[in-house]
Structure formats: C-alpha cells, structure tokens
Amino acid sequence: MPSLRLALQSLLLLAPAISLAAPTGISARQEPAPAPPAPGGEAPPAAPPAGGLTDVDILQFALTAEHLESAFYRLGFAKFPQSDFLALGLNEAQILELTKVGETEAEHVSTLLSAIAGAGAIPVEPCEYNFDAAFADAATMVATARILEAVGVSAYLGAAPLVTSPDVLAAAASIVTVEARHSALIRVLSGAAAVPSAFDTALGPRAVFTLAAQFIRSCPEGSNLNIQAFPSIALQNAAVATVGSELKLADAGQPAGAQFCAFVANGSPQFVALANGSCVVPQGLQGEVYMMLTKSQSVADAEVLAGPSIIQPS
Numbered sequence: 001m002p003s004l005r006l007a008l009q010s011l012l013l014l015a016p017a018i019s020l021a022a023p024t025g026i027s028a029r030q031e032p033a034p035a036p037p038a039p040g041g042e043a044p045p046a047a048p049p050a051g052g053l054t055d056v057d058i059l060q061f062a063l064t065a066e067h068l069e070s071a072f073y074r075l076g077f078a079k080f081p082q083s084d085f086l087a088l089g090l091n092e093a094q095i096l097e098l099t100k101v102g103e104t105e106a107e108h109v110s111t112l113l114s115a116i117a118g119a120g121a122i123p124v125e126p127c128e129y130n131f132d133a134a135f136a137d138a139a140t141m142v143a144t145a146r147i148l149e150a151v152g153v154s155a156y157l158g159a160a161p162l163v164t165s166p167d168v169l170a171a172a173a174s175i176v177t178v179e180a181r182h183s184a185l186i187r188v189l190s191g192a193a194a195v196p197s198a199f200d201t202a203l204g205p206r207a208v209f210t211l212a213a214q215f216i217r218s219c220p221e222g223s224n225l226n227i228q229a230f231p232s233i234a235l236q237n238a239a240v241a242t243v244g245s246e247l248k249l250a251d252a253g254q255p256a257g258a259q260f261c262a263f264v265a266n267g268s269p270q271f272v273a274l275a276n277g278s279c280v281v282p283q284g285l286q287g288e289v290y291m292m293l294t295k296s297q298s299v300a301d302a303e304v305l306a307g308p309s310i311i312q313p314s
Contacts, residue, residue, distance in 0.1 A: 055168045063112040067126040073102025076141045084138035101182045127219035149183040150288035157202035196287035199267030231306045241311040252277025255305040258293040265289040271297040286314045
C-alpha cells in the first residue's frame with residue numbers, strides 16, 4: 001500500500017488529476033427566502049450582499065459542501081477496513097479520531113438542514129458523488145481528506161464577509177473552527193505540521209465549487225446551486241508543482257488572455273508572470289496553496305481564467 005506522502009504527491013494538482021463529468025453549476029430549490037428575523041425581532045437587510053448571494057444561499061452552499069464531506073467519510077470508512085489505516089502507520093486512537101471527523105461532518109449537515117428549513121427554504125439534497133480516484137486506497141483517502149478539510153476552512157472564511165445575519169455568521173463560525181481542527185489533525189496524521197502558517201486563506205464560492213465539483217457526478221433536480229465552476233488548469237508537469245519548480249501549461253496559449261500564475265496562501269496571493277506558458281512556483285509558500293491563472297494581479301472572479309488547483313509545499 002502506498003505511503004501517505006506518495007498519495008499526497010499524486011494529488012498535488014487536484015483539479016486536472018481527477019476528471020469527472022461535473023455539473024455546470026449548483027441553483028437553490030426555490031427562490032431564496034428572506035433571512036429570518038434576529039431573536040430580538042429586528043429583521044436583517046433584505047438586499048443580498050456582494051456577489052448576489054443571500055444568507056440562505058450561503059447556507060445552501062455550506063450544506064452542499066458538508067453533504068459532500070459527510071458522504072466522503074461515510075463511504076470511505078465503509079470501503080476500507082481498519083487494517084488498511086493501521087498499515088499506513090496510524091494507531092487505533094488516531095483512526096478513531098479520523099472517524100470522528102466524519103461524524104462531526106454529519107452533525108454539521110443536520111445543523112444546516114435545520115437552519116435552512118427554519119429560514120423557510122427547502123434544503124438542497126445530497127448529490128451523486130464519484131470518489132473513485134480518491135478511494136484508490138486508504139492512503140489516497142487520507143490525502144484527499146487533507147485537501148477537503150483545507151478547502152472547507154477556506155470556504156467558510158470566504159463566505160464570512162458575504163453574511164448579513166449575525167446568527168448565520170455565528171453558526172458558520174462555530175463550524176469553521178471545527179473544520180480547522182479537522183485540517184490540523186489530518187495534517188499531523190499525514191506527517192505535516194499542524195499549523196503551517198499564521199493565516200488561513202479565504203476562497204470565494206466559485207473557486208470552492210471548482211474544487212468540489214470534481215467529486216460531484218450529478219445532483220437531484222432543484223438541488224443545484226447557481227454557481228459556475230472555473231475551467232481546470234492543464235499542466236504538462238503537474239507532479240513537480242513544488243516551490244522553485246517551473247510549471248508548464250499543456251497548451252501555452254490556453255487559457256487565452258492568461259498573464260499571471262496566482263499562488264494564494266498564507267492569507268494573500270503571490271503573482272508570477274506567465275511567460276511562454278510557464279511560471280515558477282515562488283518561495284515562501286506553506287500548507288495548502290491554491291494556484292489560479294489570471295488576467296491581472298487580482299484573484300477576483302472576473303480576473304480568474306482557470307483554477308484553482310492545489311499544491312502542497314509543506
């Protein structure tokens with residue numbers, strides 16, 4: 001059975017590594033309902049925040065991600081016996097901790113279901129997933145879990161500025177702290193530092209969906225969110241995506257208009273000029289790093305042409 005290190009190397013650039021028939025986007029099952037009044041009776045602002053997402057939309061998006069994570073752990077632990085995880089060098093106590101990660105993801109689903117129903121909306125249902133590549137073996141499952149948990153933290157951080165209701169923000173905050181514990185635990189089980197950086201990285205809903213969509217084969221009618229995935233990044237040499245290495249696009253002219261490789265980590269992006277379809281991974285990157293191709297030195301949605309993909313220099 002391969003080591004966790006080899007499994008992580010095989011998942012360095014997740015987006016092009018897993019090619020699935022992902023849905024084109026995710027829409028609410030009904031027109032978004034207004035957020036419920038706060039406990040004191042004061043109604044939150046009616047207008048959606050920047051990006052056109054209401055608080056209910058954001059809860060639906062969070063539920064979509066939690067459905068995926070919950071299914072990932074449930075199906076993974078059903079597929080692999082404890083002996084497979086013991087063979088990776090994990091002990092019984094560590095395996096128990098890993099299973100508890102899946103249990104808490106299931107609890108997050110229950111909490112979000114209640115919150116969305118309480119707001120007068122119909123919660124999105126679980127989708128049909130394809131974890132075939134992620135479940136190649138137990139090592140690859142753990143390596144994928146490390147990526148999913150990092151993306152989960154980034155997703156909640158990215159959604160926080162869009163939330164208008166204090167109650168919704170408080171609920172999201174109570175989940176993101178646990179997602180961060182999940183991420184630290186799995187990094188340690190993978191032989192990496194629990195805290196690679198002083199800051200975590202926020203990702204917007206569209207970037208998050210680009211990463212999540214790779215695992216989604218289809219969703220029930222009405223359970224698609226109105227979010228479009230970015231194109232994936234196609235590289236000639238994805239396996240060498242480490243600090244100081246030169247990355248080469250499979251087609252130097254695609255995507256058209258790309259001027260920079262953006263490496264988003266440690267709370268902020270670094271931009272490297274794209275020359276003849278190549279760019280060098282900059283120094284100072286730690287933890288999970290999101291790579292995007294952009295038109296300018298900005299990672300705003302309007303400037304992103306492809307990605308994100310993930311590299312893991314530490």
